[in-house]
Amino acid sequence: MPVLDRFFNSTELSRQWRTGGEPMPFPMGSLPSYQAGTLACELPEMIRMVKLIRMSSSELRGTKHRGILESEDTLDGLSGDARVRGQTVVLSERRGSYPYIDFRLLNNTTHSGEIGTKKKVKRLLSFQRYFHASRLLRGIVPQASLYLLDEDYLGQARHMLSKVGMWDFDIFLFDRLTNVMVQEDYHNQNPYHNAVHAADVTQAMHCYLKEPKLASFLTPLDIMLGLLAAAAHDVDHPGVNQPFLIKTNHHLASLYQNVSVLENHHWRSTIGMLRESRLLAHLPKEMTQDIEQQLGSLILATDINRQNEFLTQLKAHLENKDLRLEDAQDRHFMLQIALKCADICNPCRLWEMSKQWSERVCEEFYRQGDLEQKFELEISPLCNQQKDSIPSIQIGFMTYIVEPLFEEWARFTGDTPLSENMLSHLRRNKAKWRSFLHKQHSSSRSNDHSGQVTENEEQTLNEGDIP
Structure with a gap:
């Protein structure tokens, strides 16, 4: 059929x-x-x-x-x-x-x-x-x-x-x-x-x-x-x-106001x-x-x-x-939530797959930043390869976007094996990115002998702590 x-x-x-x-x-x-x-x-x-x-x-x-x-x-x-x-x-x-x-x-x-x-x-x-x-x-x-x-x-x-x-x-x-x-x-x-x-x-x-x-x-x-x-x-x-389309006056930005x-x-x-x-x-x-x-x-x-x-x-x-x-209305709302979770679930995958997705999305960010720099446009947030490292991007993404949504999804599903598995992967992956970020900062401090961490880096480290 x-x-x-x-x-x-x-x-x-x-x-x-x-x-x-x-x-x-x-x-x-x-x-x-x-x-x-x-x-x-x-x-x-x-x-x-x-x-x-x-x-x-x-x-x-x-x-x-x-x-x-x-x-x-x-x-x-x-x-x-x-x-x-x-x-x-x-x-x-x-x-x-x-x-x-x-x-x-x-x-x-x-x-x-x-x-x-x-x-x-x-x-x-x-x-x-x-x-x-x-x-x-x-x-x-x-x-x-x-x-x-x-x-x-x-x-x-x-x-x-x-x-x-x-x-x-x-x-x-x-x-x-x-x-x-x-x-x-x-x-x-x-x-x-x-x-x-x-x-x-x-x-x-x-x-x-x-x-x-x-x-x-x-x-x-x-x-x-x-x-x-x-x-x-x-x-x-x-x-x-979207910000790139807007600031380059793309026809889609005009079409959808x-x-x-x-x-x-x-x-x-x-x-x-x-x-x-x-x-x-x-x-x-x-x-x-x-x-x-x-x-x-x-x-x-x-x-x-x-x-x-x-x-x-x-x-x-x-x-x-x-x-x-x-x-029907409540079912549709939960379908919206499910799709939102599916769209940003990469940090909840096994580390080997999650890391690949993280590198891919950051590569796309960096490509946009390189184009913005080439054409003398303001570089968008997260798109500056010299300032925005993959670990810091991922820690911020997990902390402010992924964790809050998936914790509520787990409340809805009732802590099923899948939800517990996803949250477990999420916390382990976040811990690995934090360790990478610490290594980067340690290397940076040893190179410049300053022993100083920038205000933004310190904020990222603090916000990236595992609950």
């Missing part, structure tokens, strides 16, 4: 929407239980389904023209939380509107669109040549559709997929074993925000959806939305952050994929619009600038004990 038919019954959905029922796929009494082993076998097919959302670029028209599928009259009220159901039209960005950063624009020497088109064509041709050659070498005639995972991938990868529900799942090893092709709408030149990160977040989300406190209430549509939002939450990421610029772009690009693929074309229009809005609400929740907003709300719910997961 096709994966979407297993996630929700389109006939039943259509009937409920026509009769004005609750916009959820099944009454709570008839929900199939979300057992621990169920989604493990669904995830590989879900990954292939997400791939199929994207049509081959050869089937698209007009990708050389950047822009919007809908009328610009719909620009009013773009930003903000998409949970507002009153908005009937969701703006989508044209697939292929990858926010290419043409740094020569900073010198006013050329137009960015031309170069972006050349890079896209080169990337597409390179992908097609690889795909064609690799399959011909094995005596296989290539088909029109391109799949994220080749159907005859190695037995080792198949074995790994059977363990996809385990927290210690090694996404880097899985990437090597499967030779997963980086998708056109994620960009492999990004050290961190690439397809491997998307897969890692999706795998983490899969683990969180199995937590008993949440799993027993989830509908099939909730599961599909959670996994789809995880897979697409950073689609088309340019490898630079400097509010959740990247997250809005990821959401609207995802909507473009869904509409072009017609994956949801069999559903009633009202439900399709609701799915688009819920996807937007989930993806927009990953904006790190909204961290305190969500953390405060979660704490209030847990203190008041007023979460009612039977209600």
Whole structure:
């Protein structure tokens, strides 16, 4: 049975929407239980389904023209939380509107669109040549559709997929074993925000959806939305952050009025994929619009600038004990929290994997800082390789962002083995970064014989102490 038919019954959905029922796929009494082993076998097919959302670029028209599928009259009220159901039209960005950063624009020497088109064509041709050659070498005639995972991938990868529900799942090893092709709408030149990160977040989300406190209430549509939002939450990421787009007057910053610029772009690009693929074309229009809005609400929740907003709300719910997961709104809020946890869960992984992620994200920061320095722009926080070390960045990130969120997540789940495992990894990893930071400071003091630690360094050391 096709994966979407297993996630929700389109006939039943259509009937409920026509009769004005609750916009959820099944009454709570008839929900199939979300057992621990169920989604493990669904995830590989879900990954292939997400791939199929994207049509081959050869089937698209007009990708050389950047822009919007809908009328610009719909620009009013773009930003903000998409949970507002009153908005009937969701703006989508044209697939292929990858926010290419043409740094020569900073010198006013050329137009960015031309170069972006050349890079896209080169990337597409390179992908097609690889795909064609690799399959011909094995005596296989290539088909029109391109799949994220080749159907005859190695037995080792198949074995790994059977363990996809385990927290210690090694996404880097899985990437090597499967030779997963980086998708056109994620960009492999990004050290961190690439397809491997998307897969890692999706795998983490899969683990969180199995937590008993949440799993027993989830509908099939909730599961599909959670996994789809995880897979697409950073689609088309340019490898630079929002402040960079704003200060370089990027068209996305203007389009989204400097509010959740990247997250809005990821959401609207995802909507473009869904509409072009017609994956949801069999559903009633009202439900399709609701799915688009819920996807937007989930993806927009990953904006790190909204961290305190969500953390405060979660704490209030847990203190008041007023979460009612039977209600669609509360389930959706916890899906937002789960996605936020999945997006920043790297410090909660085993040290060997966590360290790789830390180095990758800092490399992306440093690349942005080098570009800002090259074009005489103010270097963004955390992007100065000479001042911002990996240990100090990671200690601050764990202290102020990761720990507060995951401690509240553990309160929600009830200190399950997964939550205890994640917090244990988090504290051990933080201790290792602290030891590296102490070594750096000791080396620095011995070199300059001053014995002085800067005020910022001392603050980082104090704040990095293990609770």
